[in-house]
Amino acid sequence: MRQENPIIFLIETLLDLYIVVLMLRFILQQVRADFYNPISQFIVKATSPVLNPVRRIIPGVGGIDLATIIVVIVFIAFKVWVVVMLQGYSPSILALLLTGIRDFISLALNIFIFAIIVQAILSWVNPDPYNPVSGILHSITYPVLRPFRSLIKPIGGLDLSPLFALIALMFTERLVNYLFSLI
Numbered sequence: 001m002r003q004e005n006p007i008i009f010l011i012e013t014l015l016d017l018y019i020v021v022l023m024l025r026f027i028l029q030q031v032r033a034d035f036y037n038p039i040s041q042f043i044v045k046a047t048s049p050v051l052n053p054v055r056r057i058i059p060g061v062g063g064i065d066l067a068t069i070i071v072v073i074v075f076i077a078f079k080v081w082v083v084v085m086l087q088g089y090s091p092s093i094l095a096l097l098l099t100g101i102r103d104f105i106s107l108a109l110n111i112f113i114f115a116i117i118v119q120a121i122l123s124w125v126n127p128d129p130y131n132p133v134s135g136i137l138h139s140i141t142y143p144v145l146r147p148f149r150s151l152i153k154p155i156g157g158l159d160l161s162p163l164f165a166l167i168a169l170m171f172t173e174r175l176v177n178y179l180f181s182l183i
Contacts, residue, residue: 008083015079019072021046023107026068033139038132072107073100102180109173113166115140120162144169 025047058067077100084091119137148161
């Protein structure tokens with residue numbers, strides 16, 4: 001049995017947590033979530049020290065926050081670089097860049113998948129619609145579910161659109177990973 005280096009575990013965990021927070025900020029901006037929500041406020045405050053200086057250099061284009069995209073990709077590439085270096089290997093810059101882009105797309109898709117699953121589970125227990133978590137989940141999932149809800153009407157009061165949205169997101173993630181494996 002292979003022993004995992006605890007330093008690698010710690011570095012991966014801490015960087016992964018911050019990368020998720022950065023990605024959530026990007027997604028919440030793209031879906032135009034309520035930034036007065038306490039969860040949104042936390043995300044903005046946690047990411048501003050890193051993003052604000054980069055935003056002065058890299059402007060957004062067409063409503064897309066390029067600075068956040070680049071920072072997330074750089075953080076992912078940095079994490080991979082540190083882990084691979086601690087294992088005694090030396091990755092190429094191109095491999096790090098491609099891994100960063102692939103993992104950026106994969107993480108975004110996984111956040112949507114996770115949000116849809118959590119929202120579906122919460123719908124069974126009828127949560128408070130004014131709960132900050134419910135608001136964020138609705139903001140994240142609504143743009144993804146809207147096209148599916150217009151195509152797939154509820155059957156007997158059962159909304160199957162989240163199921164088809166999950167299938168589409170999972171297919172897209174596998175397609176992205178497959179396409180990157182060809183490079």
